Amino acid sequence: MKNCKLYLNIAGYCMAKGSHAVKGESPKDIPFKALFGLIQHPEKGWILFDTGYTRRFYNATRFFPNKMYALTTRVLVDEKDEIKSQIENAGIHCDDIRHVIISHFHADHIGGLKDFSNATFYCSQTAWDQVKQMSNFMAFSKGILKGLIPEDFESRLKFVEEAGSKIPDAVFGHAHDLFNDNSILVYNLPGHAAGQIGIALQTQTRKYFLIADACWDERAYLEMKLPHPIVRLVFHSWKEYVATVSKIQRYHELFPDVWIVPAHCSASTDKVIRSNIDLNVL
Ligand SMILES: [Zn+2]
Numbered sequence: 545m546k547n548c549k550l551y552l553n554i555a556g557y558c559m560a561k562g563s564h565a566v567k568g569e570s571p572k573d574i575p576f577k578a579l580f581g582l583i584q585h586p587e588k589g590w591i592l593f594d595t596g597y598t599r600r601f602y603n604a605t606r607f608f609p610n611k612m613y614a615l616t617t618r619v620l621v622d623e624k625d626e627i628k629s630q631i632e633n634a635g636i637h638c639d640d641i642r643h644v645i646i647s648h649f650h651a652d653h654i655g656g657l658k659d660f661s662n663a664t665f666y667c668s669q670t671a672w673d674q675v676k677q678m679s680n681f682m683a684f685s686k687g688i689l690k691g692l693i694p695e696d697f698e699s700r701l702k703f704v705e706e707a708g709s710k711i712p713d714a715v716f717g718h719a720h721d722l723f724n725d726n727s728i729l730v731y732n733l734p735g736h737a738a739g740q741i742g743i744a745l746q747t748q749t750r751k752y753f754l755i756a757d758a759c760w761d762e763r764a765y766l767e768m769k770l771p772h773p774i775v776r777l778v779f780h781s782w783k784e785y786v787a788t789v790s791k792i793q794r795y796h797e798l799f800p801d802v803w804i805v806p807a808h809c810s811a812s813t814d815k816v817i818r819s820n821i822d823l824n825v826l
Contacts (some may be wrong), residue, residue: 545746546727549584549823552816555596556621565760567772578652579807584823591643595656597621604691613684628659634821647756648737649675650687658694669703670739704730715795733758735785747826751802758788762812765792
């Protein structure tokens with residue numbers, strides 16, 4: 545694979561029950577940190593994988609029905625936590641971000657979209673089709689706040705299936721080579737959300753597989769410890785979710801050296817996130 549540079553950190557978090565993430569765990573609230581990846585590609589420049597929370601969440605949930613989202617999910621994010629502030633502190637301007645890969649459309653992954661007005665957006669066609677079909681009224685019940693999506697989103701959108709050539713994959717059937725240069729491979733990881741995707745990339749030290757919410761806790765693919773059934777209410781398809789976790793389990797068996805990073809699993813992310821942007825660590 546062609547090497548990229550990678551930096552991982554979080555942009556805000558929410559509180560959720562530990563027993564929802566893994567059935568049988570303590571019901572105590574645990575932080576669900578909103579992970580994002582800042583990638584430096586040798587030719588394509590700055591790329592983001594997901595965009596975390598921003599304070600726009602509070603505005604987008606001021607009124608019913610979206611207010612239900614805020615009432616059931618305590619979100620904590622302030623200005624300094626947003627990706628915009630984080631990258632500007634490191635001398636990177638929001639307009640320098642040329643590509644944004646969206647794993648899925650939940651609010652903790654698309655909060656920053658409106659900050660990157662020069663970027664091309666990438667997602668799966670399935671994910672976008674579902675967002676489009678959903679009424680503004682019902683979207684919140686699936687974790688989607690349409691107000692976080694830029695007005696000109698569709699004119700800047702490329703579906704990963706069209707952008708990247710399809711390459712065969714032993715575990716997932718196929719992947720999409722996003723820039724057709726073997727630098728970023730996009731995998732379908734549906735279940736938690738419709739058309740959710742993850743990416744694999746190679747850095748100077750190892751290969752990383754950013755799987756977003758394909759599972760919330762690494763024990764899902766390590767020990768098949770799955771979330772509490774109550775989360776099925778917000779998941780797109782439990783059947784697809786379990787199939788995806790099984791594939792990640794298989795992938796991990798075949799490629800134990802690849803660092804798999806579920807977005808909200810502290811045990812996984814605490815080892816790889818840094819509070820100051822440094823592209824030479826991971
Ligand atoms: Zn999430």
